[in-house]
Amino acid sequence: MLEARLPQGAVLKKIVDAIKEIVSDANFDCTDSGITLQAMDSSHVALVSLLLTSEAFDPYRCDRNLTLGINIKTLVQILKCSGNDDVITLRAEEPADTLALVFEPPSLERISEYEMKLMDIDNERLEIPDTAYHAEITMAASEFQRICRDMQTLSESVTIEATKEGVKFSAEGELGSGSVTLKQGGSIDSSAETTTIELVQPTTQTFSVKYLVNFSKSTSLAGQVRLAMTAPLPMLVEYKISDCGHLRFFLAPKIDDEE
Amino acid sequence: MLEARLPQGAVLKKIVDAIKEIVSDANFDCTDSGITLQAMDSSHVALVSLLLTSEAFDPYRCDRNLTLGINIKTLVQILKCSGNDDVITLRAEEPADTLALVFEPPSLERISEYEMKLMDIDNERLEIPDTAYHAEITMAASEFQRICRDMQTLSESVTIEATKEGVKFSAEGELGSGSVTLKQGGSIDSSAETTTIELVQPTTQTFSVKYLVNFSKSTSLAGQVRLAMTAPLPMLVEYKISDCGHLRFFLAPKIDDEE
DNA sequence: TTTGAAACAT
DNA sequence: ATGTTTCAAA
Numbered sequence: 001m002l003e004a005r006l007p008q009g010a011v012l013k014k015i016v017d018a019i020k021e022i023v024s025d026a027n028f029d030c031t032d033s034g035i036t037l038q039a040m041d042s043s044h045v046a047l048v049s050l051l052l053t054s055e056a057f058d059p060y061r062c063d064r065n066l067t068l069g070i071n072i073k074t075l076v077q078i079l080k081c082s083g084n085d086d087v088i089t090l091r092a093e094e095p096a097d098t099l100a101l102v103f104e105p106p107s108l109e110r111i112s113e114y115e116m117k118l119m120d121i122d123n124e125r126l127e128i129p130d131t132a133y134h135a136e137i138t139m140a141a142s143e144f145q146r147i148c149r150d151m152q153t154l155s156e157s158v159t160i161e162a163t164k165e166g167v168k169f170s171a172e173g174e175l176g177s178g179s180v181t182l183k184q185g186g187s188i189d190s191s192a193e194t195t196t197i198e199l200v201q202p203t204t205q206t207f208s209v210k211y212l213v214n215f216s217k218s219t220s221l222a223g224q225v226r227l228a229m230t231a232p233l234p235m236l237v238e239y240k241i242s243d244c245g246h247l248r249f250f251l252a253p254k255i256d257d258e259e
Numbered sequence: 260m261l262e263a264r265l266p267q268g269a270v271l272k273k274i275v276d277a278i279k280e281i282v283s284d285a286n287f288d289c290t291d292s293g294i295t296l297q298a299m300d301s302s303h304v305a306l307v308s309l310l311l312t313s314e315a316f317d318p319y320r321c322d323r324n325l326t327l328g329i330n331i332k333t334l335v336q337i338l339k340c341s342g343n344d345d346v347i348t349l350r351a352e353e354p355a356d357t358l359a360l361v362f363e364p365p366s367l368e369r370i371s372e373y374e375m376k377l378m379d380i381d382n383e384r385l386e387i388p389d390t391a392y393h394a395e396i397t398m399a400a401s402e403f404q405r406i407c408r409d410m411q412t413l414s415e416s417v418t419i420e421a422t423k424e425g426v427k428f429s430a431e432g433e434l435g436s437g438s439v440t441l442k443q444g445g446s447i448d449s450s451a452e453t454t455t456i457e458l459v460q461p462t463t464q465t466f467s468v469k470y471l472v473n474f475s476k477s478t479s480l481a482g483q484v485r486l487a488m489t490a491p492l493p494m495l496v497e498y499k500i501s502d503c504g505h506l507r508f509f510l511a512p513k514i515d516d517e518e
Numbered sequence: 519t520t521t522g523a524a525a526c527a528t
Numbered sequence: 529a530t531g532t533t534t535c536a537a538a
Contacts, residue, residue: 153337179372179373181371193368
């Protein structure tokens with residue numbers, strides 16, 4: 001049986017909002033150490049990987065491994081019935097054919113209980129090795145979101161170029177072309193606005209910008225985002241969830257021209 | 260070559276926002292003394308005339324006269340990619356087939372560069388003599404905007420009547436009729452709210468109110484607006500841009516009934 | 519009031 | 529999958 005009380009229920013709402021445009025159905029895999037999710041988008045270009053460790057919950061109990069096959073749209077609907085300050089408790093028994101969600105406001109003056117049906121979902125779970133990347137950029141999540149949206153007005157593709165001086169996002173379209181360059185920030189100043197680049201070798205890759213715009217819906221989850229590239233492998237876009245997990249996206253680069 | 264650095268980039272954003280509903284394509288004429296634009300709306304009833312003197316820029320450089328044929332919608336899109344506090348630098352080479360725009364936030368931690376394609380636009384540039392008008396009204400720009408919107412709810416036309424006592428805006432429609440009268444303000448008090456009237460002879464003219472509503476989108480550019488009339492010539496609606504230019508609109512009066 | 523995002527319907 | 533309409537936030 002699973003019983004997981006999430007004091008910060010808003011975190012779950014944000015996570016589900018962030019992935020709902022990308023994934024329609026996904027398995028939530030629950031083990032003793034926490035909950036993970038891995039799913040590809042319908043076009044098999046993007047991969048979502050969520051980790052919520054047991055530390056996110058209080059208390060967390062999972063006797064036996066459980067796989068909860070969830071329709072994301074349904075979960076979004078149900079989570080809409082919770083308040084932003086609510087504590088959310090997840091509960092599932094074996095066999096896992098339903099998931100119970102309990103919403104409690106801080107005042108405890110109200111208890112909402114929902115139960116959603118689960119589904120059987122084929123899971124082709126691929127292990128993603130924790131590679132050492134050639135270029136790792138850490139920057140303000142809001143800045144990344146803004147840049148992706150700006151580039152989207154020009155083109156369907158955006159090219160990301162990481163050098164030791166900085167990172168350059170560029171796009172070219174019918175209206176014209178554009179680029180945004182962020183300089184590597186002073187290492188002393190370590191605010192969320194600081195851009196940091198760790199470089200093994202300069203890297204340039206091109207991506208479908210609509211996926212990046214979708215990924216950047218996770219901006220509310222974390223102040224910073226980490227972009228990690230190793231050509232020609234997929235890029236990793238990571239949002240840390242406090243100290244209790246992360247939401248990762250992987251996006252295959254466009255493989256048209258020279259790189 | 261043109262290279263013009265506009266410390267107050269927001270001014271350009273406001274100008275373009277103000278004219279985008281009226282003009283679809285326009286030539287930006289760049290000379291040593293500054294940048295001008297003159298364009299008629301599609302129905303040839305209204306004329307827009309912009310002057311941005313070289314003093315608006317720092318620095319400003321224009322070796323040879325350049326005509327930049329700009330699609331306003333495209334420019335709006337690109338300007339959306341700039342922040343409100345950004346410094347905007349315009350750059351064009353000869354032949355002028357592209358315009359480069361550089362956006363820099365005050366922090367300088369980011370540089371955005373856009374390049375838009377230019378077009379060939381027929382310019383029937385008419386010189387507008389700086390007439391002495393029969394009636395000149397200076398009033399709060401926000402007041403003018405409010406009055407135009409109010410009159411629009413009643414009718415498609417508004418009549419402006421300037422006498423030495425004040426100025427009266429009136430409209431008549433199916434719902435009923437209405438008027439707003441502003442008295443000439445005390446000459447001592449010279450706040451933006453003061454209404455001033457300089458009169459050679461009392462003047463009454465009727466205009467299509469939808470154009471005036473469009474003109475008044477420029478309200479954010481200046482505290483005051485100047486209306487200048489000489490029947491039966493077009494009215495001038497002028498917004499001063501600090502001490503470095505103006506945005507002028509000319510609107511032909513309606514010529515149906517008695518005047 | 520205007521602008522952008524989300525939901526819905528085609 | 530895309531366009532349109534509605535709703536919410538700045």
